[in-house]
Every structure is written in C-alpha cells, then in structure tokens.
Amino acid sequence: MRAITIDRYGGPEVAQLRSDVPVPAPAPGEVLVQVVCAGVNFMDVHTRQGKYRDSRTYPPRAPCTLGMEGAGVVLALGEGVTHLAVGDRVAWCIAWGSYAQYACVPAWQAARIPEAIGFDLAAAAMFQGCTAHYLVHDVARLAPGHSCLVHAGSGSIGQLLIQTAKRLGATVFATASTPHKRAVAAQRGADRTLAYEGFADAVRAATGGRGVDVVFDSLGKATLRESLRAARTRGLIVNYGNVSGSVSDLDPIELGEAGSLLLTRPRLADHMTDAATIQRRADAVFWAIAAGHLSVDLAEPCTLDDVQRVHARIEARAQVGKSVVWIDARDALARA
Incomplete structure (x- = not known):
C-alpha cells in the first residue's frame, strides 16, 4: 500500500511516500480500516519534528507512519472486538498511521460516524472538535455569563473554541495577528477581536479592569505571561499548546502575584481514555456540525x-484557519 513514513526526525523532506508498505493485520483489540480521509494537524508536524520522542503521553517514535487522525470503513476485526462491525464508518484521533491507504486502529479509539457526516468532515473535526469540546466543557466549564480569551482565534481549534463558547452563552475575546485573521474570528462569533500587541491591557479595559474568567492559550512562550495579566483574580489559564515555544522559566509565585491564578496544561489523551467517552465527544461534535x-x-x-x-x-502558518484533509483519489475511484 501507499503510505507516508519517517525513519528519522526533521523537516518536511523526511516524510517519504512509499508504495511498498505491507497492509497491516489487526492485532487483538484493533480494527483494520480502509482510510478514506486523514486530517493534517500540527501534531503530525510535531511528530515528524521529533517533539514527542520523549513523551509518555503520545507513543509514536521514528520509524513510523505519520497521521494521527482519520476516517474510513472497517474492513476486518481483531480478536475480541465486539462493539464494531465490518462496514462501519468510523473516525479516530491520537492513533497514528492514517497517512496510508489502510490503518490498524485500536477499536476503543474508533468512533462511529453518523450518516449525515461525510468522511472529510469527520476526519477534519475529530481531533480539533474533541479538543474544543473537552477544553470548554471539562476544563473551563464555561456557562452563561462567563468570559474567555481565545488566542489564535482564526486557527482551526480557535474557531471551534469561539463557536462552542458562544453557544454556551459566554462572552468571547479573540486574538489574531492580522486584520484578515481577526475578521475570521469575528465571523465565528467573537464579541471582540484584538491584535497581540497590548492584548492584556485591552481585555482589562474592556472588562472594567476585571479580566476574563478563562484564557485559552495555544501559543505558549509568546503570550503566556501576558495571558496571566488578562485573567481575573482566581481565573484559569488553559495552556493547551506551545506553537511559539515552551515556557521553561515560569516561577509559580507569578501565578500568585497575578491574582492567585490557576494554570493547567491539559492533553486530549487524558480526556479520551475509554470508548464511551470518545463516542460521547464525537457524537456531540458531529451533532453540532449536522445541526449547523x-x-x-x-x-x-x-x-x-x-x-x-x-x-x-502549516509550518509557515500559511494554512490559516482551515482543517486539511487528503483523499487518495485513485482509491476513491476504485470504491466508486
């Protein structure tokens, strides 16, 4: 089969297209899936770069097949799999190997896709949609009357955070680097959009000096300390990414000085720990998409x-605000 593999870490050039990769056989507890679509995410880039080589949460190590999110049709069941059937339409995330025509996926990580949702939407929405779902509902626990700041509001997850927070009745501030990106965040429902320069002062001014209840910070080094200033006393800082680099010199006393703040660094894997939770989150995301x-x-x-x-x-930040999916056209024609 055709697949994108890496045998070492590095730039885009280390991602090699091979046509001689054997079709995998499902181990006990796995399903073999014919991949129709796969999402392309920053996590795929980080895997290729080697940022997870020492991770205890995420398992991929070179050599491996890239791709941690996809959607397709179940072709075969491994021993012990009883809740899925051959022919089921499924989607998954944080299970590597989807940059290929076929992938073996742990059955408990595969969520059924409703008929109203296409494979492309399922592949693009699984990781980012479930991320927005757990951040808003489980970590921030936003409710009517709450306020939040979403950094990178024009990014794929940023857009979903804005929409989800607004649907719950929260007031949403969003940052983005250009007028065009801020317009995207506003289109998704942000009540006010801001440039990064001086964003903490702008949030303070707009909230009468109080600050927001929650800051969703996916950038890390470039914004985290200013994010502390944008939060209210006893507010919550959710640092769920480090696109601009890691903060390695934060003294916990800074959280106290900023108003007894709470800082968390959550990961999706710890909020997708069993089949029921994964299906519940996927159902919520797919329902919200189908309902408009x-x-x-x-x-x-x-x-x-x-x-x-x-x-x-993606590394050049040129793929702004869009979830990328690829489709193996020849494979799709063969199925048609």
Missing part, C-alpha cells in the same frame, strides 16, 4: 503526494 451550530472550514483536498508541501505550509 459548528462550522469546520475545510481546505482543498490533497493527496499523499502533496504531504511534504502541506506540512511546509
């Missing part, structure tokens, strides 16, 4: 041949 409450902006589909180029665009 959640919009996922898809980029143009590409193929396995385009992965290096797409990774380069």
